[in-house]
Amino acid sequence: MTADASARPIRVLLAKPGLDGHDRGAKVLARGLRDEGFEVIYTGLRQTPEMVADAAEQEDVDVVGLSILSGAHMTLLPRIVELIRAKGLDDVLVAAGGIIPDADVASLKAVGVAEVFGPGTTIGQVATYFRDHARRRG
C-alpha cells in the first residue's frame, strides 16, 4: 500500500528562468534535495515565466525554486509569481536563489517570493526551509 501522508515526499520544481546559461548551481541543488528526500522536477535552462507556471501546474508541485544569475530577476520573478497565482496555485511556495542583490530582496518578497537564497546558502538550509514552509496536504 502507499505510504502515509507524512511520508509523502515534497515535490519541488526547479527552473532556470531567463537567458543565463549556467545551471551548475541548480543541478547541485537538485542533487542535494534528492539526497534530502525531495522529489525534484528539473526543467532545464532558458525557461519563460509561462513555461515555469505551466510546469508548476501540471506537476502539482509544493514548491517552485527559481535559480537566476542573469540580473533579470526583478522582471522575471514577479511575472512568474503572478502567473502561478493566476492559475489558482495559491498555496505553492515560490523561492529564489542565485545572484540577487540584497537591495532587491524586500521588493521580491513584497510580490510573493517567499525567500531568497544567496551565495553561501547550504543545501541543508534550503531543505529545512522547504520542509518548514511547503504546504501540507492530505
Added chain:
Amino acid sequence: MAELADRLRDAQAGDRRVLARLLTDLEDGTLAGPELGAVFAAGHDAHLVGVTGPPGSGKSTLVNALIRTWRGQGRRVGVIAVDPSSPVTGGAIMGDRIRMMEHAGDDGVFVRSMASRGALGGLAAATWLTAGALDAAGYDPVVIETVGAGQSEVDIATLAETTVVVEAPEMGDEVQAIKAGLLEVADVIVVNKGDRPGADRAARQLKAMLSTAGGRVARPAPPVLVTTATTGAGVDGLAEAIAAHRAARTPERRRVHAAELVRRALANRAIARAVAGPSWDETVAAVADRRLDPFAAADALLD
C-alpha cells in the same frame, strides 16, 4: 474536496489544475475504491503507448518528437514520465520534462513526472491509475515513459497496449538482442540516434535475430525502425507503426489487458479492505508471533 464526478468533469473540460491535483491524489493513494473505479468508468479507451529502453537511449526526446506528430494530427497527448526514486532517501530527480519543453503552453499536451517510489518494474505503483485519469480527461494517446530500463523491467508491457522499446546504436552485439527480457515484449522496436554510426547495422542485426523467433512464441516479429529524435527523422513512420499496432488489436489482446486491470484492482481492493478491517492488527500480530503463517492469515482476512 469536490466530489470526484465534478473533478472529472472539470478535468475533461480542460481544467488542468483539477487534473493535476487528481493525479496527485491517485499517486498518494488518497482516493477510495469506488472513486478509483469512477476514473476508469470515465475513460475513453485511449491508446496507451509505453515507451521504454535503456537510460540515455533518447526516450524523452523521442516522445517529444512523437507529440509533435500527434499534435499535427489534432490529437491531445498525455504523458506520464517515470524516473527512479532513491532507494536510500526516497528522493528523486525527474528530468524527462526538459526534453518536452517545446510543448509548454500547448493546452493539448499534458506532461506529468512521476517518481517510481520503490516500485521495481520500471513504473510507479500508481502509474496505471494516473494513465487512467489522463484517459478520462480526454487525452489520447496516453504515453507512459518508463524509468531507464535494463533487461527485465517489463511491467510496461502488461499495462500499455503498444510497447515501444527504444535502443541506441552500439548497445551490444547480436547476443544482447537474443537475450530474454525487454526486446521480447516490444511491439515496435526503435533504434534511435539514427545519425550515429552503426544505427542501420544495429537495426539490421535486431531484425535478423528477432525474425527467427519460433517455438512457443506466438506473436509476430515486431517492426524495427530507425529514428533520429533530435531532427524528427523517422518519427512519422514510428507514429504510423504505433497506430498500425492498435488497428490490429484483437479481442484476445483486449481480454488480456482487461484481465491485468482486474488483477491490479483486485490486489488494490483486497489489501485496502483487509488493512481497514477489524481483524488486521490481530492477524498481523499472530503472524509476527508465528502462531499463523502468512497465507493462512491472508485466507482468514479474505473470508
